[in-house]
């Protein structure tokens with residue numbers, strides 16, 4: 059169903075003969091434009107023209123890579139499924155609105171027709187022309203709208219049904235995008251955790267080395283070395299010693315008050 063809708067989008071944007079491009083654009087990774095052109099059996103320029111038309115509507119995304127030897131850029135493309143579905147949704151809504159207006163018009167107005175030229179005209183215009191066709195002089199006859207109304211309503215039904223199906227695909231695709239985003243976030247979190255853990259271990263190694271060094275040189279300069287170790291220890295015990303600075307500031311405040 060999704061592929062059918064994507065092909066419909068390409069048909070609207072570029073034309074029916076380009077719809078096959080969906081087969082090579084509906085992928086997870088961006089696809090080399092030369093591969094697309096080869097598979098479509100089109101020249102690279104013809105292929106790019108199609109891609110640019112879709113791109114103008116914002117329905118494909120691209121990345122470029124520089125060929126180190128030749129120095130030119132090759133583009134890689136991929137269809138944006140959610141945006142394409144939303145484009146189709148808008149198109150369907152427009153068509154539904156137009157058709158609904160036509161149905162309303164058929165239901166409320168009377169139409170006349172020239173059987174020779176097949177020209178259709180509203181009753182108002184027929185009246186001002188004395189019910190005579192400008193082209194051939196025939197007399198306009200009343201047009202029965204029953205049949206055409208039935209056709210229009212059937213078409214309207216189909217469009218509305220399609221809209222429901224597209225909405226369904228949109229919600230499926232939105233969930234996919236959401237899951238993809240979460241995956242990226244989780245991956246980033248894991249990476250951050252990893253970095254934090256490595257840093258923690260590195261600090262531990264440094265601390266241990268310093269401790270060892272302090273133990274060895276304790277006899278020579280005990281005061282200086284132990285101070286250094288304390289400084290290194292501080293970040294870890296920040297939360298524990300959080301109370302201390304508070305009491306200090308309180309003292310300072312009370313001192314300031316006393317001065318006033």
Ligand SMILES: [Zn+2]
Nearest residue numbers: 172175191194
């Ligand atoms: Zn006529």
